[in-house]
Amino acid sequence: MADLHVDFLGKRLAGPVIAASGTFGFGPEYAGIEDLRVLGGISGKGLTLNGQPGNEGERLYETPSGLMNSIGLQNPGVQHFIDHELPAMRRCGTTVWANLGGHTIEENVEGVQMLCAAGVDFIELNISCPNVKQGGLAFGIRAADAGEVVSAVRKVCTVPLIVKLSPQAESIPEMCKAVEAAGADAISLCNTFQACAIDLEKRRPVFNNTFAGLSGPAVRPIALRMVWQAVGAVSIPVVGLGGILTGKDALEFIMAGAAAVQVGTANFLDPKACTRITNEIGQWMDAHGVKTLDEIRGCAR
């Protein structure tokens, strides 16, 4: 039986599959459905310091092999998470990734301080949030803006810091180098792709915000290209995500050099997707005489 564990930033992950933020609640939603102990971790629903109610209007729209969403980062806020959701998330038996975004550098810094004090395993910093000081341009578009927020967060972050990149970044390699230089311990990519849909009967965009995030198998080859670029650009670990549905999809990211993978949209179409994909990776390794993931990580390069 293949050894699926991953040594990641000083922690031992039971497997290479981590549930992606925004698709798994805080974990307990899936605890009765699959054995979460085989996962590498759970990245919780994206948090903001003070919480927010999320978007009005349509939130979901299906496309060929894809799903558009405009949830609007609905979340209960950091303190509520620490008091009410974190204890149950810890009981899931896998590593706790607190995913945090913010609209200002100060919000990001304060949220990270609170989460580190509460004892999460990892911080996954979502830099796709609009930066109010830059006229709403997301932190994750220009390398300099991302470097600034990551540097500030790094100073207060006492646990390993993963920075989750947006595919809307001006240049993926430049962005990766900037967040590495600013002190990130790892990179995860990519977040959803900005997309648009029009309701013909209403003659208006489907979503109130006009644009929404596209995920699912439709984006997988592009996400894989970006992961490939990221692995080539930096020496810190890269966690790959984007449309992974099967063990073979996950293995493509690992052969491209990803330390681990995240599974998101697949959880919606198959609530056992994370454990199934983990098993499929193991089955492929067994069938090919591969004993550890280190033997194949980056082998396609």
Place this chain on the structure above:
Amino acid sequence: MRLTVQWQDRSREPHAGQFYMLRAWAADATPILSRPISVDDFDNQTGALTFLYQVKGEGTHKLAALKKDDTLTVTGPCGNGFDTAALAGQYKRIAVVGGGIGTAPLLLLCKELCRAGVRPDLFVGFRDTTYGMDRFVPWCRDIYAATDSGKEGHHGLVTDLLDVSKYDIVLTCGPMVMMRGVAKLCAAAGVPCLASLEKKMACGLGACLGCTCHTKIGPVTVCKDGPVFNAQEVFD
């Protein structure tokens, strides 16, 4: 269309107002999401679990194309449903109000209420003609029907037929405009009202927040906190 599957997990039996996520196509096939379909009937002797749905888009077309002994994935039961034992214990005069395909979850609701000791009155609204009403007859005291076209029953709205002051509670499922009308009548008469909502869903488990509804008690998920809500908390 009606679809019956064999539900084997007897430790998790469905009750009125709950739903399942149905998928009769591969993970990489369209549509990308499974389809939330409410429980129309469940026979706890045989395990026969029935869904009633309207063929509308690609997902329901694929469900309708299933043949006898085909397999599909059903995830559930999801959602809170109606607590029929408590309702029948607390209220003696119950009105159940449905519209169109929104009548689907009401059969099991009427059955459970009846078995718990309260035979409800049923009010239904349809566009042209009623369907499936014969199955309700054994479980209801009286059945009142209205159609938009007047082809059958009262020509007009189902709410025209409903005098909520005669009831201790009203339970409703159907188009939002109908449920809003029912909720308004109930609010004016001071009669409690529970409404079963429908929304597009991705996970069905409370994880994705795609089906959030902004209410007087804050944001709630239709899939997990609901689909059954106190109407006064949901409607203005």
